[in-house]
Amino acid sequence: MQTKRTVFQSRVLPYFLLAPQLIITLIFFVWPAAQAIWQSFLRQDPFGLKATFVWFANYTRLLDDPDYLNALGATFVFSVGVTVLSMGLSLMFAVAVNRVLRSGRFYTTLLVWPYAVAPAAAGLLWWFMFNPSVGIIPYLLSSFGYEWNHRLHTGDAMVLIIIAAAWKQISYNFLFFVAGLQSVPQSLSEAAAIDGAGPFKRFWTVVFPLLSPTTFFLAVINITYAMFDTFGIVDATTSGGPSQSTNILVYKVYADGFIGLNLGPSAAQSVILMLIVVVLTVVQFRWIERKVQY
Amino acid sequence: MASIDVESVGKVYTGGVRAVSDIRLNIADGEFIVLVGPSGCGKSTLLRMIAGLETISEGEVKIGARVVNEVEPADRDIAMVFQNYALYPHMTVYNNLAYGLKNRGTPKAEIDARVAEAARMLEITQYLERKPRALSGGQRQRVAMGRAIVRKPAAFLFDEPLSNLDAKLRVSMRGEIKRLQRRLGTTSIYVTHDQLEAMTLADRLVVLNGGRIEQIGAPLEVYHAPASTFVASFIGSPAMNLVKGELHGDKLAIGPAMIALNGFAPTSGAVTIGVRAEDLRIAREDEEALPFRLEYTEELGAQRLIHGTVGDQQITAAVSPEIALSPDMRIAIDAKRLHFFSIDTGKRLPGNVPAEAKLAPAEPVL
Numbered sequence: 001m002q003t004k005r006t007v008f009q010s011r012v013l014p015y016f017l018l019a020p021q022l023i024i025t026l027i028f029f030v031w032p033a034a035q036a037i038w039q040s041f042l043r044q045d046p047f048g049l050k051a052t053f054v055w056f057a058n059y060t061r062l063l064d065d066p067d068y069l070n071a072l073g074a075t076f077v078f079s080v081g082v083t084v085l086s087m088g089l090s091l092m093f094a095v096a097v098n099r100v101l102r103s104g105r106f107y108t109t110l111l112v113w114p115y116a117v118a119p120a121a122a123g124l125l126w127w128f129m130f131n132p133s134v135g136i137i138p139y140l141l142s143s144f145g146y147e148w149n150h151r152l153h154t155g156d157a158m159v160l161i162i163i164a165a166a167w168k169q170i171s172y173n174f175l176f177f178v179a180g181l182q183s184v185p186q187s188l189s190e191a192a193a194i195d196g197a198g199p200f201k202r203f204w205t206v207v208f209p210l211l212s213p214t215t216f217f218l219a220v221i222n223i224t225y226a227m228f229d230t231f232g233i234v235d236a237t238t239s240g241g242p243s244q245s246t247n248i249l250v251y252k253v254y255a256d257g258f259i260g261l262n263l264g265p266s267a268a269q270s271v272i273l274m275l276i277v278v279v280l281t282v283v284q285f286r287w288i289e290r291k292v293q294y
Numbered sequence: 295m296a297s298i299d300v301e302s303v304g305k306v307y308t309g310g311v312r313a314v315s316d317i318r319l320n321i322a323d324g325e326f327i328v329l330v331g332p333s334g335c336g337k338s339t340l341l342r343m344i345a346g347l348e349t350i351s352e353g354e355v356k357i358g359a360r361v362v363n364e365v366e367p368a369d370r371d372i373a374m375v376f377q378n379y380a381l382y383p384h385m386t387v388y389n390n391l392a393y394g395l396k397n398r399g400t401p402k403a404e405i406d407a408r409v410a411e412a413a414r415m416l417e418i419t420q421y422l423e424r425k426p427r428a429l430s431g432g433q434r435q436r437v438a439m440g441r442a443i444v445r446k447p448a449a450f451l452f453d454e455p456l457s458n459l460d461a462k463l464r465v466s467m468r469g470e471i472k473r474l475q476r477r478l479g480t481t482s483i484y485v486t487h488d489q490l491e492a493m494t495l496a497d498r499l500v501v502l503n504g505g506r507i508e509q510i511g512a513p514l515e516v517y518h519a520p521a522s523t524f525v526a527s528f529i530g531s532p533a534m535n536l537v538k539g540e541l542h543g544d545k546l547a548i549g550p551a552m553i554a555l556n557g558f559a560p561t562s563g564a565v566t567i568g569v570r571a572e573d574l575r576i577a578r579e580d581e582e583a584l585p586f587r588l589e590y591t592e593e594l595g596a597q598r599l600i601h602g603t604v605g606d607q608q609i610t611a612a613v614s615p616e617i618a619l620s621p622d623m624r625i626a627i628d629a630k631r632l633h634f635f636s637i638d639t640g641k642r643l644p645g646n647v648p649a650e651a652k653l654a655p656a657e658p659v660l
Contacts (some may be wrong), residue, residue, distance in 0.1 A: 185378060185380065191382075
């Protein structure tokens with residue numbers, strides 16, 4: 001690919017033009033990140049009067065802490081749950097919309113709306129719907145004999161935040177899947193139909209493999225979303241409970257650092273999260289940009 | 295191997311748009327039929343109805359003796375070659391060829407044998423392990439053909455298969471398609487908008503216009519006895535000259551000029567006159583002729599096309615490049631090489647049919 005190159009007369013001008021973005025990045029991203037890394041090596045005394053440099057003690061203690069390991073497990077279940085549920089549903093919707101040519105645009109608009117809802121608002125919405133005393137869903141479930149209470153049952157709580165988080169992500173995935181499906185030529189499906197493949201076989205052997213770049217891209221995006229962008233949903237619905245069952249990593253950082261005011265270990269947690277983001281980003285750029293799929 | 299019968303077939307899309315009306319067509323076993331017409335004439339729609347990719351609104355399609363209106367494309371025993379080839383990009387050439395056989399539960403050994411045979415026939419054996427995107431346009435075209443061949447279907451359907459190739463490759467692939475079809479003897483329907491492709495490939499060609507059949511006939515018949523002004527102007531390059539004329543007894547008036555027809559006049563009054571460029575020649579001094587005002591020329595090498603006007607009507611003549619040109623010339627017409635069409639309907643008027651139209655098609659030497 002050819003890129004446009006601009007040649008500047010002065011050496012200062014390009015830096016000057018980049019300065020606003022660089023300053024924002026430095027102040028709001030690099031500086032706090034550096035602070036977090038520095039903080040993660042410190043231990044505050046209970047009264048916040050002095051801090052001692054403790055090397056990796058915060059990290060080693062984290063890895064021995066059953067609560068932290070529990071949070072790690074919860075995060076794993078949560079992000080896999082959100083990714084599978086939201087991608088599965090949005091793929092279904094995308095396939096359905098792709099079949100309806102005329103009214104497709106209308107459905108697309110409707111399906112994109114949830115993306116504009118703030119995470120906390122989405123959380124609140126689901127909190128109401130699933131509220132054990134006034135919610136509509138526990139009411140319906142009780143008629144099937146299921147006693148829904150996410151304040152008491154850990155499984156219910158996890159299901160609740162997975163549904164709430166996945167719902168919000170469906171729009172985004174849906175848009176990408178629709179675009180992906182529309183780039184698969186109609187004639188491929190027709191050729192497969194003549195080649196004797198039924199609708200399901202056509203989809204799984206011809207269309208779905210051709211969507212694999214989209215699917216892979218979305219998988220990474222959704223895992224990233226579930227791990228880092230779901231604080232609002234957890235805070236508005238379960239606040240990490242009951243008994244830590246929905247205390248995912250990003251929420252635990254907040255709970256330990258800002259509620260527990262235990263700054264050192266909290267900083268160490270956020271540094272670990274930062275490393276996970278770095279890994280996911282590398283995966284994304286390395287594999288997706290190269291389009292290894294076919 | 296099967297015959298295909300299209301009986302009074304029509305297509306109306308939801309919303310009331312009519313694409314095809316009352317198509318009647320009987321295709322014999324092993325015949326090569328070309329559907330030709332301008333874009334939007336319904337030729338692809340007709341092919342897709344035969345393939346089962348479009349529902350049939352009216353009439354019946356029979357493959358063999360079986361009515362297939364409600365039969366799934368997979369069960370119609372046809373194979374189709376698409377304009378964009380429609381190769382599965384994530385599968386190797388081998389798997390592209392084998393896909394249809396696998397779906398039908400063909401034993402592995404037989405799949406191998408059939409793929410190998412098709413690959414050998416199309417000379418793509420060395421590419422079997424490649425993905426389609428590692429192939430050139432011509433090779434992809436062969437793979438698309440191979441996918442049709444391995445299934446040994448009752449009929450091949452081609453939907454403008456050569457239009458994505460460059461001019462030179464198109465000519466050679468055209469030859470290969472014809473050779474292959476002769477060798478396999480499979481009934482084929484081929485859709486194209488290219489009249490030259492239609493002429494060269496067809497046993498019989500079907501000229502479509504506005505969703506209706508204008509003419510069905512062998513290439514020479516359609517060329518030498520076009521059934522309407524549409525066919526006359528669509529088949530042949532340069533297009534047949536069509537001018538307004540008037541018949542007075544045995545005399546034909548074109549603009550200011552008058553020529554004797556020697557008994558070839560089919561009617562009297564106003565008619566549309568058709569004459570092929572190669573049937574016009576520069577007149578001798580002593581014969582009746584049309585006054586021709588030269589506008590510009592085009593060189594074709596073996597011939598020179600001279601474009602000009604007779605009265606106020608455009609005429610193109612093909613003459614030998616050696617003939618000297620002047621701004622004002624006289625052009626002679628042989629009366630028995632004229633085509634007469636109704637000025638109202640554009641239909642050919644009954645009368646003289648040139649002998650060439652009845653020539654039997656050249657039998658292939660195999």
